[in-house]
Amino acid sequence: MKKNRQWKKWIPIYILGLPGILYLLINNYMPLYGLLIAFKDYNYSLGVWKSPFVGFQNFEYLFKTKDAWVITRNTIGYNLLFILLNTVIGVALAIFLNEVRKKVSKKIYQTAILLPYLMSMVVVSYLAYIFLGDRTGMINHLLTSLGLPPVKFYMTKTYWPLILTFVNEWRNIGYGTIIFLASIVGISESYYEAAELDGATKWQQIKLITVPLLKPTVIMLVTLSMGNIFRSDFGLFYQVPRNQGMLFSVTNTIDTYVYRALLQSGDISLSSAAAFYQSAVCFITIIIFNNIIKKYSKENALF
Amino acid sequence: MKKWKRVLSVVMMLIMALTMVTGCSSKKSDEDPAKNVTDDKTATDNGEEPYELVIEVVNISQSFADIEAVQEAINEITVPEINCTVKLMTVPIFEQGTRLSMMVAGNEKIDLVNTGLLTSPSTLVGEGLLADITEYITPTMKELAGDLLAAGTFDGKVYSYPAILYPGTVACLFYDKDLAEQYGIEVPEAISKSEDWENILKQVKDSGMSAYGISLGDGGGASIMEFGANLDGLGDNNTLSYGVVVDPEENTTITNWYESEDFAQLCNDHYDWMQKGYCVPDSLTNGYTTIDSMANGECFAVTSSNSVGMSQAYLSNLTGKNLEMVMVREALLTTGYVNTQSWGVASNSENPEKAVQFLDLLFQNAELANLMNYGIEGSHYAKVDGTQNIVAFPEGKDASTVGYGGDIISWFGDTKTAFQRTPNTDEFFDTIDDYGLEGAKKSLCLGFTFDTSKVATQVAAVQSVVGEYKPTLTTGNVNPDEVIPEFIKALKDAGIDEVIKENQSQLDAWLKTK
């Protein structure tokens, strides 16, 4: 009897979730058979099922290259750095934004922070060139007017980890900040009031109330980012460095490598294999990471 | 609940607005019902309904307002001749690469397609996107194409037919005549050695003109100087990763271009010129093509290929300068050049035979070709006074306002018999044979295509290496003495020797069959 009533209770909840389930099924699960292309020599007129099966052959070009280590290191390295910075800067900015009470200032700051996110990476790459160009770039103009020798940015790789990180943070920070801000706003005022009465300083309040209560959001975002650890923002690593070969050792990622390797042939089987490889590694990473989180704070694990 | 009622009504309003907008701009109804012409004129397929042939017309991007009128005019020729109606499908060039694969994958109706513009026919064949049309090629088509047909033959079967029957390409230098006069620069009629280049560039530098001698471009694609070395890239003219045949009209040995002395010489020259200030300094990164630079007045001369589609008059118009041409390497016919533009039939076409019949008709019937290239006389083009075969847009119209024919990239028909657009002149027709089988040098490998499937991994790796090292080397930005050895080693590690070996064995086998 009890079980019956329990089931009845869940039915309306399931109904609520129905549109989402349907969408995921249609949009994500129905085309899933496309993953097979990675293992086949895909022929458009034969279709996915009838194309010949070739096992892991399509994956070879990803490993049999002197760049395999470099692209892997770059992809993962930059991603870890970005995750760290996104979190720290995002949380900090969200806290600062929350402090501002005046409407006008708040509006200006919020719009400004979101602004870079609205620009596509292609446009960002042009803007970067305006600053970094050899002859016509602003920085070099400044240097020459000060009597210093100009710097050929697009041929010197030492600057690029810094440049790419700055560009990435500049562009994406708005996204994280808004999400953190939404969470902070949801924190009850009463906590702060109580702390105030207890004589806590502003800094203490942040450390002991805001940050801990943001933990679930932070963990969620970091876990989800781990699910993208093997992928990279193509625009950032291809367009911004303008596809300059001299910078490859610090700008080449798995995605750009695949693009350059397949530019001539456009072979869909090979690019599918690359995507599958990335997905598989991301999958393993996120499962491992989630399990680690489960050990330390079970309720915050994503799944 | 009230709030949701409100939201619902807003959504309803939006959906209505949506249908209104789509209603106004709805796609034109597709099927042209089999028109009136079937009864009286001779139908050649046992009185069957005319087949509707879907033809891809690659253009820049606008849709053509008068497309239906042009289709009707075309039908008036095609229905009585080969019993088919035509539907012109305009495809913007930047989508052309994906359009065919999407349509075949989704099994949408498409028959005649352009190949080679963005993807080579061999790739398309490998992916199963083109239909085998060997049995449909007529004797007239065979005769017209001659040896060029081999370029569209893969594994003994024909998959594509050349769109331009005179595809020979000259490597040359175009320079600004006015600037030359003004500053007294002497330019020889032909260039063949480093010294010739040096001579011109030094004069430019010494003359004090503000323009640079030349732009070395961004290193993407093979530079004209490389073709000046008379190469056949055997299908990969961009990265030369398959190996090259030097002097292909005489020999058939494949070598690694990047190991050659000529390449080293070329890089050294370029590096030297850069140091001496003869070239645009940041062409590698500034995002402008050599032609852009020329048009902007940054250089005195520009290297370019010259072909039936890229004439001196055309390029002059393009750059807005009065250009004169200097030969670097004579016209050469290679598989790659033939395949820069050709016709193929989609693998899911319902009537490939009809598509090929259309091609046959197209090359024989100049009226049809002109219709497809330029539209209807009077409405879309007008003959230029005093010329025999030159046309221009009608008064008051230009490429963006004309109802059909503006900015079409596809070429239909026989270049010799169809009209040409200004700025070409009637003299253009006298030069056509220089680019065809009669006048141009023929590579001994014309018709051979390298099947890379056995060495796909190495090819991918090699192309990656080329993309990394070549641009900075050929644009004179790094010291070749230091970088070339590194480059060669990286190529070997990537497996270029295996690629060349495989290529050579395929080539030799193919040569035996000729």
Add this chain to the structure above:
Amino acid sequence: MKGHKKFLALSHVVLIIVAICSIVPFWLLLAASFTDEAYAIKNGYAFWPKELSLAAYEYLMSQWQMFGRGYAITIIVTVIGVILCLTVTMSFGYMISREGLPGGKIFNYMVIFTMLFNGGLVATYINYTQNFHIKDTLFALIIPNLVTNAFYIFMTKNFFKGNIPEEIIEAARIDGCSEIGIFFQIVLKLSKPMVATLALLSGVMYWNDWQNGMYYLDDVNMFGIQNILNAINTNAQYLRMLGRGADMPTETVRMAAAAIGILPILLIYPFFQEYFVKGMTMGGVKE
């Protein structure tokens, strides 16, 4: 109290620096779009163009009919898309945020899996065009890959779990409210920050999307603004190649096109922000 003032001052300083960093490049974008291209090629761009030129905007405006239609389509698509996204995401997020949901773990994995593995363009395309026939319809701009994704779902799940106390829901249940009623009448009212955030993020995604249009639309008349700008961009290059003007501005056209693409959001966002800010400050649950 003093600590508060100091902190507020610090906040302003930091935020002003960040704001400047964001606005400066955008200003540069605008300035570049008004620069004479021939001058810029030789001398680069500056914050205040030395040689003004409207050529880029002239070229864009020559296609103004397309723009009007493009904007209309993008606006409609964005609004409908956001509403759809909110509906689907929040209801699904609520479902999987419920403690003890039978099969809850399965749903979790189901969502994560979609984030990681994707059938690829070909399969998705075939699915949508052959099974659902959305080619050349407005649905093509709204449905594929944009309605919801793992990220949004987890964001809402997280929010519901962390910010809606069980006590309130229990109280409503005792009062005789149905589960669905609870969701619509109580939970949603308390979720204003989440609604606002999700609306903003998905709105920006819809506004900036150009891929769906590129793959599923053949009819140029149905292009949204991003596809049009994309086409114009590539056109300007090809038009130069086809000889329609040696002085056709290409780079400045790209800048102008980017500015035009961003402008509407910039204009609308401050108004939308009213609600956003209000929603944010009212979002805290009072005990």
